[in-house]
Amino acid sequence: MPDRSIEPPRPPAPRPHDVPLGTFATLRVLRRNPIETWTKAHFEWPILVGPTILGTIAVVNDPAAIRRVFVDNAANYRKDALQKRVLGPGLSEGLLEAEGDNWRVQRRTLAPLFTPKMVSSFAGATAAAAEDLVARWLRLREGRIVDIQPEMARVTLDILGRTIFSDGLGRDLDRFAAAINRYFANVGRLDPFDLLDFPEWLPRLTKLGSSAAEKFFASVVETLVARRKRLLAKDKAGAPRDILTLLLEAQDPETGAGLSDTEVKANILTFIGAGHETTANALTWSLFLLTLSEEWRARLALEASAVLSGPVEDYAARLVETKAVIEEAMRLYPPVASMSRQAIGPDDLAGKRIRKGSLVMVSQWVLHRHRLLWDKPDCFDPRRFLPGSREKIDRFAYLPFGAGPRVCIGASFSLQEAAIVLAYIMRSFSFELKKDHVAMPVQRITLRPKGGLPMILRWRGNRVEVPAAVAGPHPSG
Numbered sequence: 444m445p446d447r448s449i450e451p452p453r454p455p456a457p458r459p460h461d462v463p464l465g466t467f468a469t470l471r472v473l474r475r476n477p478i479e480t481w482t483k484a485h486f487e488w489p490i491l492v493g494p495t496i497l498g499t500i501a502v503v504n505d506p507a508a509i510r511r512v513f514v515d516n517a518a519n520y521r522k523d524a525l526q527k528r529v530l531g532p533g534l535s536e537g538l539l540e541a542e543g544d545n546w547r548v549q550r551r552t553l554a555p556l557f558t559p560k561m562v563s564s565f566a567g568a569t570a571a572a573a574e575d576l577v578a579r580w581l582r583l584r585e586g587r588i589v590d591i592q593p594e595m596a597r598v599t600l601d602i603l604g605r606t607i608f609s610d611g612l613g614r615d616l617d618r619f620a621a622a623i624n625r626y627f628a629n630v631g632r633l634d635p636f637d638l639l640d641f642p643e644w645l646p647r648l649t650k651l652g653s654s655a656a657e658k659f660f661a662s663v664v665e666t667l668v669a670r671r672k673r674l675l676a677k678d679k680a681g682a683p684r685d686i687l688t689l690l691l692e693a694q695d696p697e698t699g700a701g702l703s704d705t706e707v708k709a710n711i712l713t714f715i716g717a718g719h720e721t722t723a724n725a726l727t728w729s730l731f732l733l734t735l736s737e738e739w740r741a742r743l744a745l746e747a748s749a750v751l752s753g754p755v756e757d758y759a760a761r762l763v764e765t766k767a768v769i770e771e772a773m774r775l776y777p778p779v780a781s782m783s784r785q786a787i788g789p790d791d792l793a794g795k796r797i798r799k800g801s802l803v804m805v806s807q808w809v810l811h812r813h814r815l816l817w818d819k820p821d822c823f824d825p826r827r828f829l830p831g832s833r834e835k836i837d838r839f840a841y842l843p844f845g846a847g848p849r850v851c852i853g854a855s856f857s858l859q860e861a862a863i864v865l866a867y868i869m870r871s872f873s874f875e876l877k878k879d880h881v882a883m884p885v886q887r888i889t890l891r892p893k894g895g896l897p898m899i900l901r902w903r904g905n906r907v908e909v910p911a912a913v914a915g916p917h918p919s920g
């Protein structure tokens with residue numbers, strides 16, 4: 444048995460402040476790294492309501508109150524304007540940013556694309572992309588340092604490419620990836636003008652340079668959509684059954700109406716925007732955390748060797764320990780580090796009065812490390828997410844994918860994807876972090892390691908060494 448007396452590793456995180464920062468310091472830190480603004484009280488209190496430079500904000504960490512915001516009284520809370528400005532115009536007609544009836548119609552029209560059956564039909568394309576990643580890494584010089592963060596962004600983009608446009612992206616994946624990275628790197632930055640509610644026509648310095656990338660990105664999607672529409676009109680049965688075809692054929696189950704061309708394109712951009720870097724960062728942080736634990740590296744290598752054979756559709760269900768590591772990584776380093784809503788009318792949350800117009804913020808960064816909700820909140824311990832313990836976690840204390848009607852539509856897609864990719868890596872490689880590199884999290888549109896994640900990779904063949912501590916019956920058989 445593993446030695447339970449050993450304290451689990453405590454990975455790097457900015458230290459919360461004793462007292463709130465002043466206005467200018469807050470602005471500076473919000474621009475540099477928003478997770479550095481939190482104070483100790485945020486990690487200790489169920490709710491804190493107070494005036495800030497963004498107006499009155501309620502930071503909510505009480506699971507019952509969070510449930511009220513996202514489920515029981517969800518109609519009283521709408522996505523706030525700041526979030527939309529940060530995401531930019533490219534996604535504005537898609538599901539992530541839609542509101543009211545338009546959102547309801549899009550959500551029920553798109554839901555059939557992400558049923559469990561549909562998601563498992565994407566497992567084969569996911570495994571093929573993971574195999575290509577392993578093959579590419581095998582061609583690298585043994586012991587070479589690789590920055591894992593762009594590598595994971597590349598593989599998740601490859602997976603979206605294969606599942607959305609299964610007949611090929613049409614142009615070079617790397618060029619497409621570079622345009623996406625440039626676009627989202629700028630788009631995800633909080634601009635002081637946005638924070639101070641300056642008019643939209645004023646150019647944002649932080650966004651300059653993203654428009655060329657956005658145009659390139661939109662023109663590729665435009666070409667691929669037009670090509671597929673021609674194919675569907677000529678030979679419907681011969682067209683690939685991928686997300687693009689599903690989007691073009693999607694119908695509102697209540698009215699039979701399809702999506703407009705603009706909505707199809709906006710949702711492709713949305714799926715790439717919402718699903719590419721998020722999943723990449725969940726994988727990046729999982730690999731980083733695994734560098735801290737020999738026990739979990741060995742457990743995952745063992746599980747991968749046992750599971751990566753047989754029907755590919757079953758991989759995700761059988762990769763139990765792999766998923767526990769990914770879930771623990773998304774607890775400690777949530778790819779989406781905060782969500783915000785604006786109160787349309789007054790409400791009461793955790794004993795505090797919420798006024799009309801107030802901003803309600805749920806920060807996964809804070810919630811997932813909250814002193815009242817987690818044992819050893821800052822420590823890496825995937826056992827919390829193994830069957831038997833997982834069920835004891837309050838649904839509203841752990842929100843990597845949000846909650847309620849606007850919960851992430853791609854949650855099971857990305858969990859399957861992350862589990863398969865991580866298992867392929869763990870089966871074939873051992874790795875360690877580059878000496879002296881500190882993986883400090885920085886919040887852009889997603890939470891990523893500052894300066895990337897340089898690691899030394901070594902091919903282990905298919906030989907899995909099992910330390911005595913982890914030998915024994917294996918849950919996945």
Ligand code: HEM
Nearest residue numbers: 539714717718721722778779782844845849851852853857
């Ligand atoms: C680890 C990976 C992912 C994480 C952590 C994540 C996280 C989230 C979160 C927190 C929300 C809710 C935001 C809010 O309520 O304000 C959300 C919504 C959404 N996500 Fe994801 N996501 C991931 C992967 C994906 C993937 C792979 C896709 C698509 C293929 C996707 C598509 C969406 C969409 C369309 C929405 C908006 C849903 C709606 O408003 O109805 N996400 N995601």
